[in-house]
Amino acid sequence: MNIIVCIKRVPQTAEADVKIDSTGKDIIKDRLAFDMNESDSYALEEAILLKEKFGGTVTVVSLGYPETEDTLRIALAKGGDSAIRIKAEDFDEIDGYKTAVILSSVIRGLPYDLILTGCMATDDYYSMVGQTLAELLDIPHASLVTKLDITNNKAQVYRELEGGLLEHLEVNLPALVTVQTGINTPRFASLIAIRRAASKEIKIVGKSDISKDIISNATLEELFYPPVGKRAEILTGSIDEVVTKLATIIKEKGLI
C-alpha cells in the first residue's frame, strides 16, 4: 500500500502568549516552539500502522519553510520512507485552500492508495485542506475519522459525530481520510530509525516544478485580539478564604 501523509509544522500556542507582529497579519514567533500539528502526528502513526500491516511505503509531504525539514525528519524517524518539502517561501498568502491546491499539484504525479492527514491545524483551525485536496484529486474523502480499517481495497471509516455517535462509511481506494486525535497512540522513534532519517534526502519542490498557476481564495486582512467577554467573578484571598466563599455560593444556590 502506498500511503501519502500530509503534515504541517505549527507554532505551539496552547500555553504560550500569542502576540501580533508589526504587520498586523502574523504573530511574533521568536519565543514560540514549533512542532508537528497534533492531528497530523496521529495521521502519520495511522499510516505507519497500515504499512506494518499491509506493507508498502509511506511518503510524508509538507508545504513549509526550511525549518519544516526538521519536522519531516521526525516523521521519517517514526517510520516514513521518504519526504517531500514544498517550498512555502515560493508562495505568498498561503491559506488552507491554497495549501490544498499546491499539495494537489505535487501529489497528482505520485502513486498512492491512501492519503492521510490530520483533521485540523491548531494554528488556523480551517479543517479544509484534506477535503479540498480530495476534491482536486477527484478521489472520495472522509473527515474526522476515528477508526480506519482497510479490507479488499476498501476503507471502512468511522467518522466521529457530535455526541460521540459514529458514522460508518465504506469508501473505495484511492481515498483521502482526515484523522481525529485519539485514533491511535503515536509512537516513539528508535535510534536506528533516527540515524536512518538523519541521512535521508528530503526532496525539495518549488514553484518552478509546479506547472499549474496557484491562485488564492481569500486574503488575511488583519489579526486582532478577541474582545474580552463577560468575565467570571474571580474569587480572591487565601485558599481557605476562596474555598469558603465558593462553598457558600454553592450552598446558597441550593446545589448541595
Place this chain on the structure above:
Amino acid sequence: MAGILTLVEHRQGVIRDITFELLTLGRKIAQNLSTQCSAVLLCDNAEKFIGQLKNNAHRIIVMENSVFKDFNAETYQIALSEILKKENPFLTIIGHTAMGMDLGPSLATQMNIPFTTDCMDVQIFDGKLRVIRSMFDGKLNARILLKDNPSYLVTYRSGSIPVETGNLDAEVVKLETPINAQPEYRKFIEYIEAAVGAVDITKADIIVSVGRGIKDKANLPVIEDFAKVIGGVIGCTRPVVDAGWLPKEHQVGSSGKTVKPKLYIALGISGAFQHLMGMKNSDTIIAVNKDPNAPIFNEADYGIVEDLFKVVPVLKNKILELKQTKA
C-alpha cells in the same frame, strides 16, 4: 439580487439546532441585501421537517428521496451542486459541524467558488464578503476577505448566533433528485451509538470536569473523591480521553456530550471552544485554573486562579462541613 441558501442539517429524524442558527443568520443577511433566504432540505420524508422550517425561510428547496435518509457527503454534494447551479446564490451557509466539514470544502471546490470555514461572523459590503475567524488556539481572531466572486460558501461555527424564530411562510419548492442510489465509491453503512457506559453525564445535576490540568491518571482519585462528596459525576475534555485516562462517555464537548447541569465545575480546563460548546449552557459554571488568561474564565460565572490540587482537597472538606450543618 441572488439569494442566500442555508443547509438544513438533520440526523436520525431530528433537525439539529445549528439549522435554526443558520436560518436566523440567513434571514438577517437576506434582509440587508433585499433578497431571500432559502433552506435546502435533502431528506427521505420532507413532511416531518417542513413544519419546523416554514416560519424560518422564504423558500424551502426540497429534494426528497430515500437516498437522503442518512447523510453522505457525496450524495449531498451531487445534489447541492445541482441546486447551486440552478440558484446561483450569493452566499451558501453550511454549519461547521461534522456534516458541514465533510461537505463544505469539497462542494465549494467542485463549484469553484471562494469559501472559508469556521466563521464566527460575516460582513458583507459592496458585494464583498469578509468573515471573522478564530486562530492560534483561540487566542487571536482574523478578518478574512474572500476573492471577488458572485457566489460564496462559508461554514459557520455553531453557538455563534442566538436563534430567533422567523415570521415567514416559506414556499416549498420540490426539485428532481439527480441521484437515486448511493455512489458505489462512497456508501453510508450505519450509525453506531456511543457505548452506553455506567454513567450518563447528560442526566447529572452536578458535573465535576477535568482537563489536562490534572496532569495524570494517577490524580483522578482525588477528583473522584471530591465528586462523590459534592454529589456529582465526572466529566472531562477530549485530551483526557485521548490520553486514555477516562472513557469517552465522560467527554464533554462538540464531539462528546452536550450537558446542561445545574452546576459545572471545570478543573484544570483551559476552555478550548470545542469543550465550551458542550457545557456553556450550564446553569452555574465554576472554573479553577492556574492560568488567569484561560478562556474558561470568559464562560464561567465564578473563577479561582489557583492550582486545582491546592483547591480541591480544601473545597471537599468545606462542602462536607456545610453539608453537615443543615442551613
Place this chain on the structure above:
Amino acid sequence: MSNLLKLNPEIRELLLEQGAGDAIKCYECGRCMAACPWNMVDGVNYTTYQFPDLIRLGAILCSEEKEAICQETNEVFRCVGCDSCFYECPRKVNISNILRSARRIMIDFGSYPQELKSLFLRLNSNGNPLGESQDKRKEWADGLVIPKFTEGLDYFLFVCCITAYDARAKSVAFSVAQTLQTAGIKFGINSDKEVCCGEAVRRAGGEKVFIKLFESNLKMFRDLKVKNTITISPHCYTIFNNEYKNYHNFQPLHYTQVVFEQIKTGRIKPRKPFNKAVVYHDPCTLGRQSGIYEEPREILKSIPELKLVEVPFFNRKNSICCGAGSMGLWREYANEERLVNLRLKQLLNTGAEVIAVACPYCLQMFEETLKSMNTEIKVMDVSEILWESLKLETDQ
C-alpha cells in the same frame, strides 16, 4: 532487551557525539545497580549497569517494535540524575550523562514522556517551568527592599524559579533574603532578566531549551559584571559550577555556605528556640554532587533547642534522592513506583517532627506527597527554620 545484541557502530558514534564517552570506561561490576535508589523501590528493577554496555555496542533504543521502544524510552527517562551510581563507580562512569546523550536525541525527535512537553514549551516561551510571566518574578520580594544588582554590590542573589513563583516556596526566597540582609550582606537581584538556570531541563536532555536559557542568563551576568552569586537552589549552584563558570568568570555559592560563615563569625546569632526534632535530608545536588554536607547541619545545630537527627546510614553521601531531579518533579509514576515514598518512609521513621531541606525541588516533592498522607510532619527549608529563630517580633 534481547539477549542477542547487535553491534551498531553508527548508533554508538551518534551517542558518543552527544557525550556518552564515559560508557567506554565501564567494566560492568554492577556497583551502580546496588547504589541506584530505583532498585530499592519494590517492583522496580532498574538495570543501571547495562546502559554503558548498550551504548558501547550501539544497541540501545534500537528495536523496530513500537511497544519495545516505548518501554525502553520510559526506562531511559527514568533516571533522576542523583549521581549515586557515579559516586560508587570505581571508574567514575557518569550514567546520568550517558543516558542524557540518548535523551537529547529522543527529545529532538519528539520521542519522550509527553508530560515533559509542556515543560519544554513553558521554559522556551516564559523562561520558567511554571509558565508564569516574567513580570511576576519579582513578587516574592513584596514587602522587602532589595536593590537591583549593580557592580558595586558583593553578590547577585539568583532566585530559583520555584521559590520565585510558587505560593508555598516563596517563603524560602523570603527567608534567605531576610537572613542575608540581617547579616549585612550586600546583594542585589534582577527579576527582569533572570530566567531558569536550566539545570533540570539540561539533565533531562532538553539541550536546545537549555542553551536558550543559558545564553540569556550568561548575557545578564556579563552585562552586569557579576562576580559572585548566591543561589537558593543547589541545582542552580551545580550548573553554575559545572557549566556557566566555563563561560563567565564568577564564583557561585549556595546560601548555606554564606550563612554558615555568618553564623561562625557571629554576625548572626539565632536566639529564638526551635524546640523540635529535625531530620536533615541531604539534597543530591548539594550533598553528593557538591560535597556540601556540614554547613546546613551547622546552621541547624546553631539554633537553640533544635534536635538534629539523621537517617541511619542513608545520610550525607548515601542520601536517597527525593525523585525530583532531571525533571522528575513533573513526572507521574504509579503510587507504588515513586522514589519519594521510599525516602519519606526513611525520614518519617526517624521520628522527627520536621524534615529540613535545602532544595526547592525536595521541598515541593515532599510537600506534594505528604498532602495525601496522614501525618503531622512538616517540611521546611533550612532558611525558613533559621529565619524563625532569627527574626525579631517586628519582622514578618
